[in-house]
Amino acid sequence: MIRYALACDHGHPFEAWFGSSSDYDDQAARGLVECPFCGSRAVQKQVMAPAVSGTRKSAPAPDLSKVQAMMMEAAREVRSHVEANFDYVGDSFAKEARDIHEGRSEQREIYGEATPAEVKKLKEDGVPCAPLPPAPVDPGKAN
Secondary structure: OEEEEEEEOOOOEEEEEEOOHHHHHHHHHOOOOOOOOOOOOOEEEOOOOOOOOOOOOOOOOOOHHHHHHHHHHHHHHHHHHHHHHOEEOHHHHHHHHHHHHOOOOOOOOEEOOOOHHHHHHHHHOOOOOOOOOOOOOOHHHOO
16 A cells, blocks of 8 residues: 555645555546545645654553543542532533523532533533533442
8 A cells, every 4th residue: 555645736735545656647547536625636646755664662652551540530630629619500500501601690610410402502602611520430330
């Protein structure tokens, strides 16, 4: 397989894979190579450095269990901060967030529950909201 950097006559850059350089030449001559952005078939190869694998040792892969533990700890800290410093409004989160955004309720940080449809509508209307990280899993109940 060979990867070519290509560009159409409208200047759209893109890449494509071919079985060989002759496959590219054949497909281009038959008008089968086209720009994915505009559909132009006037496509030319671009200057491209070959990908050559070196002999240097690559860095060791990160320990995914440590990365996962670090991410879980960060999520726990975020959740703890929100629970300690924000007002819990329960199922009325969507209504209260909209009221705060539109100035009908006092400005404060809140958290609570909302349905996916309510969250979608809040975001469409420009009301800032984000999901709270899930509660930590009890290690005795984890898979």
